[in-house]
Amino acid sequence: MQTQRDHVHAQTFMVGRISSALVEGDPTAAQIPGQRLQTGLAVGTLLAVLLVAGFAVYGWIVPGGSTVYKQTGAILVEKETGNRYVYLDGALHPTPDLASALLIQNGGQIKLISRDSLKGVPRSYAVGVPGAPARVPEPEALVAGPWLACLPDSAVPGAKSSGVGLNLEPAVPAEHLPAGSFTVVRGRGRVHYLVTQYLKYKIADEAALVALGAAASGPPAAPAVWLGTLGDGPDLGPAVIPGAGKNGPEVGGERHQVGTLFRQGGQLFVLRTDGLAPMSRTEFLIADAADEAAPVELDPSALVGAERSADNSLLDRLPDLAALKPVTPGGRALCVRQKPVSADAFTSEVVFVERGLAAVDSNGRPFVLSRIGSGMVVKPAPSATEAPLYLVSDQGIAYRLADSEATGALKLDAAAPVPFPAGLLAGMEQGPVLSREAVVGLPKG
The missing domain is CATH 3.30.2390.20 (Type VII secretion system EccB, repeat 1 domain)
Known part of the structure; x- marks a missing residue:
């Protein structure tokens, strides 16, 4: 006699057969649809488990194995x-x-x-090598300029430092010192310098600053290493006139002392022992600022009748600076931007940058700023002899490369050395000389 369980099994079987007929389109099919797939999946899973277990056992018996x-x-x-x-x-x-x-x-x-x-x-x-760099830049991470050398006192007013902030990142935005302007810096011993785009002029007499309209400026301090990055123009001060203060030739029917300044319209003169000598406007303004006496105004007839000096040296002793306008940093940092122009030379140009890019911390201490992973292969310039090569790491430390073997071992031999100011390079923190011979056993800890 059939039980209720038998009826349930029969019902389940019939439903399965009907489902199989609907799916397969064949009421006589012997297999349930999907049974082959399920069987294959189960067998594959079992094989994978056995394979992983085999590798695990092998790894436990023979750990590692790489030679x-x-x-x-x-x-x-x-x-x-x-x-x-x-x-x-x-x-x-x-x-x-x-x-x-x-x-x-x-x-x-x-x-x-x-x-x-x-x-x-x-x-x-x-x-x-004790103190060797933690990282060596990849060839594509080496930079070749331009770089910035910035005055700490311009970034943090009142900073007292004999060094400069160095930003080695080539793409730092900067504003050129305009061609028709100048700025003033203060060197050692409170000696001032007038700085144009590419040159510096030592102020030999404060009258020069008065004459050029820059007497009221509070210039930032400039260390010697920064001043050394710029070319030299002539010292700015009143010209020395031989015999100044002695009686000279008559001019306009009156006798005047040698060194007296004369002006007739736009023509400017100084009296020498042999007569009136022409002066440039810059020369005249500086001499006038240094002289307590006012220039003598000449009428044309007096000028025609006056003796003339054969000395015209004061027309071109100084460059034409009278037309330049003074500029102050005005919340910016004053820097020199330098870039190589040949294998042994570089150019220097005065620029302004945002204070945060000047490589000077909030206490006015300069440092070297560079991108992590970057570096420079440099040689000091100018140099009278064959200069050694240095690796400047991304930490701003300079490491001398002992020889071509060391350069090759560090994979830096394909880099073209960048001419770098010797003074700035010497001012960096110096690391050990990198050579294969310098490798030693290191103490523990």
Whole structure:
């Protein structure tokens, strides 16, 4: 006699057959639809589990297994920790920085390796160049200028520093000092300098600042290393007139002292022992500011009858600065922007930049600002002899490259050295000389 369970099983079977007929289009099909797929999936899953289990057992019995550490020139980086090693004389030696590893392996290649692969490999003492750079820039990360040398006192008023802020980022936005203007800086001993786009002029007499309309400016301090980046113009001060103060020739029926200034319209003169000598406007303005006596105004007839000096040197002793307008930083930092123009020379141009780009901290201390991972290969300029090469790291530290072997090991030999001001280079923090011979055993800790 059939039970209720038998009826349920029969009902389930009939429903399955009807579903199979609808799906397959064949009421006589022997298999339930999807049964083959389900069977294949189950078998595949079982095989995958067995395969993974097999690899796990093998890895447990034979951990690691990579022997890449034995390759010549390999610089090993442990995947799990980032620790760096070189394999020498049958043992692993930790290296504190990439530069040391490259010097030890004469270039070499970085290889990632698991901690398990290094289990059981003998360990030895750390080796490297003490103080070597943590990073060595890739060839495409090297920069070649332009760069900025900025006055700390212009970025943070009142800053007292003998150095300058160096921004090595080439694309810093800057505003040129206009061609028709100048600015004033204060050198050592409170000596002032008039600065144009490319030159500096030492103020030999404060009358020059008065004459050029810059007496009221409070100029920023300029260290000697910054002033040295600019070319020199002539000193600015009143010309020395031989015999000044003595009686000179008559002019307009009156006798005047040698050194007296005369003006007839736009024509400017100074009285020499042999007569009136012409002067440039700049020369006249400076001499007038230094002289307590006012210039003598001449009428044309007096000028015609006056004796003339053969000396015309005061027409071109000084450049024409009288037409220039004084400019102050006005909340900006005063900098020199430099860029190489040949293998051994660079140009310098006075610019203004935002204070935050001047590489000067809030306390007025200068530093070297550069992009992380970048660097420069430079040589001091000018140099009378063959100059050594330096790597300037992204931390603003200069490392002398001992020879071509060291340069090649650090993979910097393809870079064209950038001529860099010797004074600015000497003012950077100096790292150790980088050479293969400088590699030593390092103390623990």
